[in-house]
Amino acid sequence: MANTYAVVLAAGQGTRMKSKLYKVLHPVCGKPMVEHVVDHIQELGAERIVTIVGHGAEMVQEQLGNRSEYALQEEQLGTAHAVLQADSVLGNLEGTTLVICGDTPLIRPETIQALLQHHQETSAKATILTGIPEDPTGYGRIIRNAEGHVERIVEQKDASSEQQLVKEINSGTYCFDNKALFEALKLVKNENVQGEYYLPDVIEILKQQGDIVSAYATSDFEETLGVNDRVALSQAESIMRARIVEKHMRNGVTIINPTNTYISADAIIGSDTVLQPGVMIEGSSEIAGECIIGPNSHIVDSKIGDRTTIHSSVVTKSVIGSDTAVGPFAHIRPDSEVGNEAKIGNFVEIKKTKLGNQSKVSHLSYIGDAEVGERVNIGCGTITVNYDGKNKFLTTIEDDSFVGCNSNLVAPVTIGEGAYVAAGSTITKNVPAQALSIGRARQENKEGYVKKLKLK
Ligand code: UD1
Ligand code: CA
Numbered sequence: 001m002a003n004t005y006a007v008v009l010a011a012g013q014g015t016r017m018k019s020k021l022y023k024v025l026h027p028v029c030g031k032p033m034v035e036h037v038v039d040h041i042q043e044l045g046a047e048r049i050v051t052i053v054g055h056g057a058e059m060v061q062e063q064l065g066n067r068s069e070y071a072l073q074e075e076q077l078g079t080a081h082a083v084l085q086a087d088s089v090l091g092n093l094e095g096t097t098l099v100i101c102g103d104t105p106l107i108r109p110e111t112i113q114a115l116l117q118h119h120q121e122t123s124a125k126a127t128i129l130t131g132i133p134e135d136p137t138g139y140g141r142i143i144r145n146a147e148g149h150v151e152r153i154v155e156q157k158d159a160s161s162e163q164q165l166v167k168e169i170n171s172g173t174y175c176f177d178n179k180a181l182f183e184a185l186k187l188v189k190n191e192n193v194q195g196e197y198y199l200p201d202v203i204e205i206l207k208q209q210g211d212i213v214s215a216y217a218t219s220d221f222e223e224t225l226g227v228n229d230r231v232a233l234s235q236a237e238s239i240m241r242a243r244i245v246e247k248h249m250r251n252g253v254t255i256i257n258p259t260n261t262y263i264s265a266d267a268i269i270g271s272d273t274v275l276q277p278g279v280m281i282e283g284s285s286e287i288a289g290e291c292i293i294g295p296n297s298h299i300v301d302s303k304i305g306d307r308t309t310i311h312s313s314v315v316t317k318s319v320i321g322s323d324t325a326v327g328p329f330a331h332i333r334p335d336s337e338v339g340n341e342a343k344i345g346n347f348v349e350i351k352k353t354k355l356g357n358q359s360k361v362s363h364l365s366y367i368g369d370a371e372v373g374e375r376v377n378i379g380c381g382t383i384t385v386n387y388d389g390k391n392k393f394l395t396t397i398e399d400d401s402f403v404g405c406n407s408n409l410v411a412p413v414t415i416g417e418g419a420y421v422a423a424g425s426t427i428t429k430n431v432p433a434q435a436l437s438i439g440r441a442r443q444e445n446k447e448g449y450v451k452k453l454k455l456k
Pocket of ligand 2 (some may be wrong): 227
């Protein structure tokens, strides 16, 4: 959008969170609050985005990268003072500036769009996004005159008991005529209970100058929820979670118990996939269609192919092919790549391992730092001995080979194509293709020995 700019307020420490983590970096459905806000503004196509940062600025910059410009507010003297820090970047531009708090992650892009439109239609110098919550405590109240026009905003702490009865609140999101905003900001004083420079005071200043000030009320109060403490954080989390699961259900995903299913804001899920209770999908995971994700599975930053089943398992930063079965109780650790029609059974741990198509590790195994070919069968209790206490070594298991139960494969080692490893072997040397390797003591039977023992 031409001549539309945005200022994101993110310099407050967030004392009420009682946290070491900078407030706006607290995640809601897996994504830092401020990133939700910046995502929405980007979606609207604002020409420039300036994020106001304070202590912990580096962490916010690391999170948002070059998606935003930054202005430093060294001391947190209030929201008006915060916006003023963008003066050198935006102050001289003609256009409309959206100001939005980094702690209101639930505001939808559609609502911001409607706010901008209302602002344009009313030719206002400022338009406030307002809401009517059940309990307005803590928010700035919108004070209207007898004709219903906005006069000013009064903060909770400065409000008289009569003003505290007002239900309409300031969401902390506004549109301004850019030049009028920066001129008015310079006139804001800090004569209030908190001794802060309040951005909402700009409204009264513009009004007194005879400018048009307008308000756009959203009917969905939930959107304007400001996260100041952990109680509000959990409210934001549950509202956003409900929105996300609803989106997926509308896209054709079956979710057995939506209140007990946790999906990150950025996850992608194909249609006819079924999510059973307790499923948690984090990060930028992608799950294809017709999958069954069984109870309490936890999938983080992973990609899962069509018709794959994951039962009560943990999959992290890995790729799993189509028509594959995982679990119950399997652990797929980072950098693993499992092929199609493969099987990873119960109590199997896989780490940094490539497992080819149609290969099986069905029970009780640890396969780490390994390259396993296609159609390989790895017997129960197999272990890749990949670590000598200092370094990690690679195990290679070639196509069509068969590893018997309870084998130790001491890496670095290669099991050649089509080779067999006898059950109970400890393999320390490479096994040639098509060979049978037996790495265990020969069995000796002592006939009648038990009888002799008992006679002693
Ligand atoms: C603010 C509004 C209030 C509104 C509410 C909506 C003011 C004075 N009050 O109150 O009218 O109802 O939001 O949620 O604006 N920040 C800075 N620098 C500062 C202070 C704050 O960048 O010096 C940032 C914070 O990081 C936060 C945002 O501004 O993202 C709002 O600050 P916060 O302290 O949460 O304001 P509220 O008391 O919630
Ligand atoms: Ca707030």
